[in-house]
Amino acid sequence: MEPYIENAVKAMGIKVTGKELFPSYGELSVRDVREKITGVPSPSLAVPFQSPMRPPVMCPGCPHRGVFYVLRQLKLGVSGDIGCYTLGAGAPLEAIDTTICMGASISGALGMEKAHPELAEKMVAVIGDSTFCHSGVTGLMDVVYNGGNTTVIILDNSITAMTGHQENPSTGKTLMGQPAPKVDFVALCKALGVKRVTEVDAFDLDKVKEVVKTEVAAKEPSVIITRRPCALIIKNTEKPVEVQECTGCKVCLKLGCPALSFDEENKTVLVDTSLCTGCGVCTQVCKFNALRKAGESNE
Ligand SMILES: Cc1ncc(C[n+]2csc(CCOP(=O)(O)OP(=O)(O)O)c2C)c(N)n1
Ligand code: SF4
Ligand code: SF4
Ligand code: SF4
8 A cells, every 4th residue: 555656646746645644554445535535524333233253264165175174183283375275274174373475385384394393293384276386386496405394285276266266377277268388286396306296185084184194294395286176166066965863063063164054953963055065075074974965875
């Protein structure tokens, strides 16, 4: 919010009103703009009731959800980055510990590991495909160059989701939708000197867990690429999951899937079938086999 245009216009000799009214930080709400320009205080927007809390969560069927569930289960420290997956910091997943700025997850993790070498086997860096292309590659190069042990998870959902589903150098299309060369993450990471590169299905929680455990224990840099497209860019053909004989343990609610809610009166989980994509992540966390893919028996 620096006076960029204001200064340029002033430099042309034109009188401008700007920064003496509006600050260089914070948010410009309609209220603030109206108040500053008219000088008339805006009416209070207070309402006589407490509105319900609605924290932002990942979409139903989001490929990032299960990965964060596993990282939380493994009690790993997580150096986070910027994208839809930053929501892994919020409740109920609460898996991300730090997020500094776009691309800082890997270099941040390397720095923490250099300051506290014992952390190397207790933490990972997570970064989206677009963010990795933007400014993660340099951090990974640094990890190899500086003899780090860092484990990096590239959350590849085949799109730049958070900012509105733009293409990026790893999606195989230009921003105009034209075919483009596609960055091969495995080849790129290996070219940077990372010998341990593993690809895993983001919806296969057992596999994600096994690979993460192996790679954080490794005494050299590793990259894990979790793959599944963003739920909003695929034509989904899966049926919603069904609930049968729920014990009411609420473990599945820790996933923060908006398609799952709890009926306190009947002590059972409910699935909103208009939201559920049938990704099957919740069926893997329910120990009582109460959540099942449509048509599957719970025997
Ligand atoms: C330096 C900088 N440039 C741009 C942005 C805007 N921005 C926020 S998230 C994001 C990309 C996220 O894409 P990806 O890493 O693929 O994660 P996804 O949202 O798909 O999970 C961008 C460009 C930013 N936060 N910082
Ligand atoms: S837009 Fe895609 S990546 Fe973002 S939260 Fe939704 S499903 Fe996940
Ligand atoms: S569906 Fe399974 S995990 Fe969820 S509350 Fe019921 S028994 Fe627990
Ligand atoms: S299968 Fe489970 S986790 Fe996936 S969208 Fe449906 S309710 Fe959510």
